[in-house]
Amino acid sequence: MKRRFVLAATAATVLIAGGATTAVAVTTTAVAVTTDAGPGSPQSGAQASAPLAATAGADGADGREESGDAQKAAGAKTGAAQAAVAAVRAVPGTVTEIELDEDRGALVWEADVLGRDGAWHGLTLDALTTRVLHSHVDRDTSGAHGQDRARAALRGTTVGAADAARAVGQRRGTVTSVDFEDDPAKAVWEVETVTRDGREHTYLVDPRTAAVSAAPADDDHADHDGAGDHDGADD
Template sequence: MKRHLIIATAAAAALIAGGTVTAVAATSDSGSGGAQAAAQQTAHTAPSGPGTAQVQDGRSSIRMADGNDGQGDIREAKAAKVTAPDAAAAALKAVPGTVTGLDLDADRPGLVWDAEVLGKDGKQHEVTLDAGTARVLNQHLDRGDDDDRGPQRAALTNARTTAAEAARSAAPRGTVTSVELDDDHGPKPAWEVETITKDGKEHTFLADPQSGKLTAAPAQDADDNDGSDD
């Protein structure tokens, strides 16, 4: 009895390129009318390279959809287990440098902290962190226009107050949901810190990058945030 073994394989280059390789083996018996058996083996390669974090599954441990009922912010604040300062510390472990922004948000990965970091390499990085564990879920370079970040970088050069310190200053006023170095409130950039209280009221504070002094944002700016849901 004669057997014929046919093996089809993808080129080895596909493995190097990060693709999927499938090998199929079939045996046929000329005397029995072609009984066949197939075996498949699949190999995957994970993306790697500068600015890419190696992560387990890329999803937050707190599964939460972005709500549109006006209560999303308070739900996010109550569900988050990682504070803004802790998120800043986790982001800096992933990308050494200076945190320039933090934002608590519910998106497709679940509840996360989105952190912006000006790395020691001079590049802007975006790091997504699990709001339940501070685990890095994603990390990549921000390809935005560096010219627009000129004032921000200049302010950071001489800043004595970090994003984490600004968040700690505002924490007694409510749960901090956002920290950003912003120049919309005056001639000089300041840390804009958004908080939300247990009754769902949102407030905006400004922390001086030099002194760390915390003040309430101008009324017209604060009113834009009270009771709103991005």
């Protein structure tokens, strides 16, 4: 309910002489203010600025808008490593990608599994319990080339998606996605995290040694040979 009220500001010049008070100039200015106030709400300057305060509250302390990944990470009760393990229990094979997402208002982990049966499987897992909510098989035979390439890149690797998530560790934030980049020149796990201040970070994990490096700052998807702070696995 909108209420309208008037604030009166009065400026007066007063001359005091011989004990007598004489007002020589009086100016009154009426200022109209419109606020959205419910019944019984206090009508004050603070109330009028409430909508602005609510808008500012959507941003971080330094004015950055909180990222969607930060909000999701705060609501998830299970981690990427747990979800990856649950995915391969449901479908034996290799998790090639897992990502924290939202499905019809609920937080879920979306996983891609290259199954031992030779097919791509897509799984949706509850982000609170890692229970499998939905799974399907990709029947598109055009993906056969991608399967062969992924298998070739995975051959000889010892670090899986769950291992890559653990290698990055909690010190670097909450893992929101793990993706296997099957570049023929140098395969790598790309792990994305979000920290409490809302910042998103990308790390590269070696699929054979679990060594961790920061992705190039200018382009997270650029040449994976970029310099980084190699410090090995944390967990």
